[in-house]
Amino acid sequence: MLGLYDRTPSRAKLVLDGWWQFLADPDAEVEEKNPRVPSFADEGILEVTVPGVWETELGFEDYQGVAWYRKAFQTPFAGPCLLTFGAVAYRARVWLNDAYLGEHEGDFTSFRFLAELLQGENEIVVRVDNRHTDEDLPKAIVDWYPYGGITRSVICERVGDTYIERLQIVGHVDGRVDLTAYLHNRSDSVKTLMLYGEVGDAMSAQRSVTLLPGATTAESLTLQIEPPQLWSPQDPVLYEAIVALGEDVYIERFGLREIRTDGQQLLLNGEPLWIRGVNRHEDHPDWGFALPDKIMQKDIDIILSLNCNAVRGSHYPNHPTFLDLCDENGLLFFAEVPGWQYSAYQLSHSPTVDKLGRMLEEMVAEQFNHPAIIFWSLHNECDTEVYREPDLDVRTAMEGLFRLARSLDSSRLITYVSHRYWHDKHLDLADVVCLNEYIGWYVDDIEGADLPAYLQRMADLVPDKPILITEFGAEGLDGVHSLSRRKWSEEHQSTHITSQIEDMRENPHVAGCFVWQYCDINVNPARAIRRARSMNNKGLVDEYRHPKMAFHSVASLFEELADEDEGRL
Ligand code: ADA
16 A cells, blocks of 8 residues: 555545566667557566565566566446556556556656546556666666666556545644645536535534636645644654545545754754654665565664654655654654765756656655655755866756745755765755765765864854754674774674764754664665675664664664653753
8 A cells, every 4th residue: 555544535446466467678778769568478477566676586686677567457447547656666657458648757756647447357557667877866876776666556546527636734833734635627627516624523624616627726724723732753643634525535644743943953843853863775685665564664663662763764755654654653754855966967957957856846745744754855965066067057956946845845844965064065055954974984084074073164164054964874794793893893883873973962053863874775786896795784783674783872872862852861
């Protein structure tokens, strides 16, 4: 499923997860305009599971290319349906009953088509291409594995002439709820219906709405919750909004909370917040990107046992179920689009900067209602110093991305993650300054500055904003030990991380940190020479979630900090 609960309970639906036919197509071209749909009578047909990644099939561990998926299914209803794909890595083209429905680009955001189901048997065919070019999002070679496949659920649901596309809910700390319902009229005639909204059994609002043919209309409802119970890590209170447009019902959970800055402080519901975070990739040796719910739940439980209060979804929109679990468990979330280490040219030119904007729009639209999400991040470690190509106009692109983000959501903090420290030219645009530093791992210092000096120099540069250390850490090979705490040993990793957290706590401008990283992950084989086991081993747990020494030392230090910050010391 795409979440912990059914958001559209009134709709007849088919969850098309399970066995699909699979056919690799190694001779296909990257940008084939009119690919031939295979007959699926060819030899080489496999049965694979969806959601899944083809790299878990024998012989496809490193397959970069095109593959075809086919699902024939019986349906009890015919007529108009919404066919939703939770995510497909990376390019998808979709056919239903030989009719081409369209395409999507992006590993981590959902997409849907309005289509017609036949009575009885129907057939879906999907062409999937997991190759990335350097203009894509992410680019060709990044420090995680470029899996391929239909990686999140596929759902077909029946809709009528009019239906609710999505809700967007802002829950304020005074109990006011600003709800926007996006309503679609797929028919060729004007429709007038009652729009009704309620939260719990007390607050409701309704009015008649008129929907023009073929259009999507945004209608706002305002409700008031009395007395308001706020969402926070300590008390993650969730409300349920129920909206009805005629027969169509849409449900979304949300929370009442406010995130803002006051000088160098982060304030959650008016209270100072210090982030005890960890960076988490969606990765596992047995499932790739397509983690089952049970592993997502286990990751949440382990991260909570680390005494974390936040997760950075490094570096892309995470699965809706994981975000629902963060909402339920009070884990704050740092959401990011996968603009990973772009050059100044890529960051300031089409198509890359357009793809960044488009994926930002998709992520915000899909994930807006999760109270856990408090940051939207535009990219990670791009050349925002612009030292190699000083005449490139990165500023205009950066201002455009920030303008877009603020137009999509004025209720969250907007930022990007930099590793250019005092050479970065755009930190003024960000609500919080997010810095990745690997002092003590990749480098001994930054232009002579050790971590305390680095932090102070950044604090002096941006005295009126909170600083978050969004990445820091060290490789630690599970089972490798060293009396002298040599690099790559668990001892070194443990000491390195805890001593850096202690340094961060000494600087009042630092509002928290995200350890890099939660678990060991597969990386792109092209980076293997710099990655023992062809993996990024900076996890606090290994790829099977077995804890290293650093897990225990970080858990006890974060517990101390939590006690301090929550007044138990
Ligand atoms: C960068 C990058 C991470 C990871 C990390 C590392 O900060 O943002 O994705 O590659 O370095 O482990 O080197």
